[in-house]
Amino acid sequence: MYRKVVKPPKTKLIIWGGVFLLQLSFLRIISSYPSKVEALYSSLFYPYLFTFQSTFFNFFSFSLGDIFYAIAVILLMIYLIRSIIFKRMFSKTILVDLLIAINLIYFFFYLSWGLNYYRIPLYQKLKYDLNYSEAELENTLIHYVQETNILHEKLSQSNDLPVETPYSKTELLSLIKKEYKVPYAGFQASRPLGKNSLWSLTLSYAGYAGYLNPFTLESQINRLLPKLSFVTTAAHEMAHQFGIAAEDEANYIAFYSLVDHSDEYLRFAAHAFALRFLYYEYSKINSDESAKRIRDQIHPGLLKNFRILSEFWNQYRNPFEPYFKKVYNRFLIANGQKKGLKSYNAMVGYLVAYHRENHTVENNEQEKSLILD
Numbered sequence: 001m002y003r004k005v006v007k008p009p010k011t012k013l014i015i016w017g018g019v020f021l022l023q024l025s026f027l028r029i030i031s032s033y034p035s036k037v038e039a040l041y042s043s044l045f046y047p048y049l050f051t052f053q054s055t056f057f058n059f060f061s062f063s064l065g066d067i068f069y070a071i072a073v074i075l076l077m078i079y080l081i082r083s084i085i086f087k088r089m090f091s092k093t094i095l096v097d098l099l100i101a102i103n104l105i106y107f108f109f110y111l112s113w114g115l116n117y118y119r120i121p122l123y124q125k126l127k128y129d130l131n132y133s134e135a136e137l138e139n140t141l142i143h144y145v146q147e148t149n150i151l152h153e154k155l156s157q158s159n160d161l162p163v164e165t166p167y168s169k170t171e172l173l174s175l176i177k178k179e180y181k182v183p184y185a186g187f188q189a190s191r192p193l194g195k196n197s198l199w200s201l202t203l204s205y206a207g208y209a210g211y212l213n214p215f216t217l218e219s220q221i222n223r224l225l226p227k228l229s230f231v232t233t234a235a236h237e238m239a240h241q242f243g244i245a246a247e248d249e250a251n252y253i254a255f256y257s258l259v260d261h262s263d264e265y266l267r268f269a270a271h272a273f274a275l276r277f278l279y280y281e282y283s284k285i286n287s288d289e290s291a292k293r294i295r296d297q298i299h300p301g302l303l304k305n306f307r308i309l310s311e312f313w314n315q316y317r318n319p320f321e322p323y324f325k326k327v328y329n330r331f332l333i334a335n336g337q338k339k340g341l342k343s344y345n346a347m348v349g350y351l352v353a354y355h356r357e358n359h360t361v362e363n364n365e366q367e368k369s370l371i372l373d
């Protein structure tokens with residue numbers, strides 16, 4: 001009589017542990033060949049995958065990915081409770097199940113989206129020099145102070161009042177999607193689509209404005225965000241949908257897709273977004289007096305817009321938020337973003353390069369003289 005041979009837990013541990021090591025080794029090897037990842041995955045396989053998945057998931061106005069995560073948490077809780085009841089909590093069987101789950105998550109994460117971390121960096125594709133002098137940073141900052149002030153004056157009833165966006169967040173998502181663009185040729189997949197996250201309150205307490213679900217490729221935006229931040233967050237998460245994994249690159253794509261938008265409110269959001277990052281970087285390397293000189297040129301109403309953003313996040317501060325940030329910081333570092341969470345601020349190099357490419361030296365000098373007079 002035939003008897004089924006069941007491998008003991010120890011053997012399964014060795015097998016699945018070996019599979020995980022093979023996956024780690026594969027990623028280590030492939031990270032040395034960004035041109036291959038770009039050609040075979042990011043520019044060939046991924047666009048088709050994104051088009052296929054978005055065709056299905058875009059039928060639903062709500063986030064299926066959020067629901068899948070909720071189901072996964074519930075199933076995990078049931079599994080843990082059953083393990084405690086049957087006294088299997090620290091058994092080798094539990095470790096085997098854990099290793100299998102880790103292997104599957106790891107495999108599908110990198111297959112569906114994660115390999116984009118290892119593609120050719122955006123600055124190489126755009127032939128940008130991300131290095132800049134203090135003078136270039138100041139010239140770029142001055143430009144965005146002026147341009148953002150001009151837009152603020154058009155959109156606000158007074159220089160002392162913040163801009164109030166007249167659109168609903170659903171309308172904003174539609175406007176962003178309508179003219180969404182990237183600064184390079186090659187990605188001809190379907191249009192991105194942002195969705196309001198079902199877990200927006202949880203995201204707020206964790207300190208997150210949004211995220212991309214790497215399995216469903218839905219971009220989730222914290223619906224509680226002030227509209228000014230909602231716009232740029234949505235554009236940032238849509239950049240992730242286009243296979244832009246690095247956070248500084250996604251920030252730049254968000255700016256680029258909005259800065260010349262036909263709608264002035266979206267252009268204002270892009271300019272204010274750039275201004276905040278540029279001013280933060282400028283204030284780090286200059287005296288308080290120099291930073292104040294620039295700050296005094298910003299319309300009081302625009303500063304109130306920035307204060308609204310700060311007050312939003314302050315109301316959700318809690319003791320657990322730093323731990324969420326530490327976990328995500330380690331995740332970014334593990335995927336080749338050496339600066340971790342600080343990589344978001346590295347967008348400044350892209351902003352200076354964009355300004356260098358699109359504005360003449362004469363215009364820069366005129367802008368500087370206007371501020372310094």
